[in-house]
Amino acid sequence: MKEYLFKISTKLKDEIKDPEGEVVEKIALRLGISKNIKIKKGKFYEIKIISSSADAACDEIKQLAEKILINPVVEAYKIEKFEEL
Amino acid sequence: MQKIKAAVVKFFGTNCEKETLEALLANGFDSCIIGQNEKNIDKYDLIVLPGGFSYGDYISCGRIAKYTPVIKSIKNNIRKRKIFILGICNGFQILTEAGLIPGALLENINGKFQCDDVKLNFLNKKFILPIANHQGRYYIDDIKKLKDCELIKYENNPNGSSFDIAGIYDKKNYILALMPHPERNMITPFKPKNGIIIFEFIKNIIEKEFYGVI
Numbered sequence: 001m002k003e004y005l006f007k008i009s010t011k012l013k014d015e016i017k018d019p020e021g022e023v024v025e026k027i028a029l030r031l032g033i034s035k036n037i038k039i040k041k042g043k044f045y046e047i048k049i050i051s052s053s054a055d056a057a058c059d060e061i062k063q064l065a066e067k068i069l070i071n072p073v074v075e076a077y078k079i080e081k082f083e084e085l
Numbered sequence: 086m087q088k089i090k091a092a093v094v095k096f097f098g099t100n101c102e103k104e105t106l107e108a109l110l111a112n113g114f115d116s117c118i119i120g121q122n123e124k125n126i127d128k129y130d131l132i133v134l135p136g137g138f139s140y141g142d143y144i145s146c147g148r149i150a151k152y153t154p155v156i157k158s159i160k161n162n163i164r165k166r167k168i169f170i171l172g173i174c175n176g177f178q179i180l181t182e183a184g185l186i187p188g189a190l191l192e193n194i195n196g197k198f199q200c201d202d203v204k205l206n207f208l209n210k211k212f213i214l215p216i217a218n219h220q221g222r223y224y225i226d227d228i229k230k231l232k233d234c235e236l237i238k239y240e241n242n243p244n245g246s247s248f249d250i251a252g253i254y255d256k257k258n259y260i261l262a263l264m265p266h267p268e269r270n271m272i273t274p275f276k277p278k279n280g281i282i283i284f285e286f287i288k289n290i291i292e293k294e295f296y297g298v299i
Binding site for chain 1: 144145148149181182188189191192193194195196224245
């Protein structure tokens with residue numbers, strides 16, 4: 001058995017309006033940081049998992065993401081980083 | 086005529102179970118509160134998933150509650166017999182997350198928690214009910230997915246919901262999901278008790294289609 005580290009991000013699908021991101025864009029404009037900025041809010045998960053192989057760990061993480069971390073109707077996820085510890 | 090047996094489900098973080106129970110009792114239902122771990126719901130003809138913040142809205146509203154034993158029992162009962170499910174606010178969110186109602190509920194279009202009275206239209210009746218939510222924006226990509234449903238619509242869409250949808254009644258599976266709170270309207274002394282429209286609708290469906298009362 002080996003331990004693996006996953007870093008996963010989730011966010012609304014691109015076609016779905018994200019009011020929180022838009023509010024942050026307005027604040028960025030108000031503070032004079034940038035007039036040309038597009039923001040989509042998401043979430044970030046750091047997960048350690050002990051599994052028999054890298055493939056098995058990836059499969060378990062895929063299930064976790066699709067069943068709990070996102071609602072596939074409106075959200076998508078991305079594995080940002082994956083490494084054996 | 087026997088009273089309809091109804092149960093209100095309390096999840097960790099639910100906070101509208103008592104007024105929902107009071108509203109059901111006031112409308113003549115034989116009602117009680119059950120927990121999220123209840124596996125045997127065979128004796129109830131109506132299950133209500135009330136408003137609140139089940140599991141603290143962890144990950145997303147209704148995401149964790151959909152894996153509780155009571156939701157599994159609800160799904161089993163829908164498959165094997167006639168049972169009416171009412172989801173109010175967080176209950177609506179749980180029903181979409183559990184795949185019992187199509188679509189999803191997202192943050193309101195203005196990014197704010199909205200607490201207000203809204204004008205609704207349901208089965209050619211116009212009435213006002215209160216809303217109180219942060220994720221009340223109903224999203225569905227294709228209205229055809231609701232072809233077996235009656236819709237409760239906002240007169241003035243307050244939150245960017247697709248097709249002005251405030252609630253959905255799935256006629257085939259007897260599932261009614263709505264963001265406005267009919268139970269709150271039942272217990273205030275200051276406003277018309279419009280919640281009765283929703284509870285009478287449910288009572289009529291159960292009496293006619295479950296018990297065969299003409």
